[in-house]
Amino acid sequence: MAQHGIDPTAPLTGEPSKKTKRKLAREMRTQLISFVFMLFLTSMAFISIASDAIPSGFAFPFILILAVIQVILQLYVFMHLNERGNGWTNAMIWTGVLIAIPTVAALMLLLGIVKW
């Protein structure tokens, strides 16, 4: 790392490179599209419960699928997990999810069915 003599608290100056600017413009578009898509997913979830268009037996799995899609969009687009060089960050969050799923299942079964 050629960082000798650099003051990290000094303000950064200069413009981003043309390549970076193009990348940011593309990123902005991706973010906006996914935001609109998230609005759509959220509205679908609320409408499916507010109206009786979908039978209630199907509504629960339906809104859970919508939630999972929206969370994956949040993680990969808004939180940039899709960028290169994020292997370890992916490992961190997916380890959390891997532990979270049996935690939810175990608590539901232990508290909800066995005890309550």
Next chain:
Amino acid sequence: MADHTVHSNTLPPNPEKATLEGKNKFLGFWFFLGGETVLFASLFGTYLGLRGGLNGGPGPSDLFHLPLVFIMTMILLTSSLTSVFAIISMKKGNFKGVLGWMLLTVVLGITFLGFEIYEFVEYYHYGLGFTTSAFSSAFYTLVGTHGAHVLFGILWISTLLIRYRKSGLTLTNAPKFYTAVLYWHFIDVVWVFIFSVVYLMGIGG
């Protein structure tokens, strides 16, 4: 990103990961978010296990109102987008943009928190105290922990905004803003499951 070495103080493509400290913060913060996932999973599991235990108190279908939850969801989702804009401004080297978008994020967060406090007060007047039933304890703990995270996020970002109001974008503060934004997105991620699992499934039956 070892190929982006920093010479003098020119703007690197990813200022948040240009220093070793920034890289470590970024990685460490994702490790923390993995742990937070497990924390909220245990609260969700508890809620799902206990939500049938009403003990004669009011239940989800008596309490929850879709319009309020919808407004809160939209506010939080929009605040997630404004914090995305803050990061794009940061990569453009536009620090005023960072401060402005983060301020808007904080304002939206405060609005969200206001609605949540209003909601809890309403439920309390409706007869849902913390110790009324297994459902009420699990509900207040789950949604209240999320609300506490929102409050912490507001205080965190406000502190950054005050501390760095005049400094300009630096290699020191870029990772700080970046991790705060990751935290804010994570709050929205948790809320997606709260509105689906707690509110929508509560009203749906």
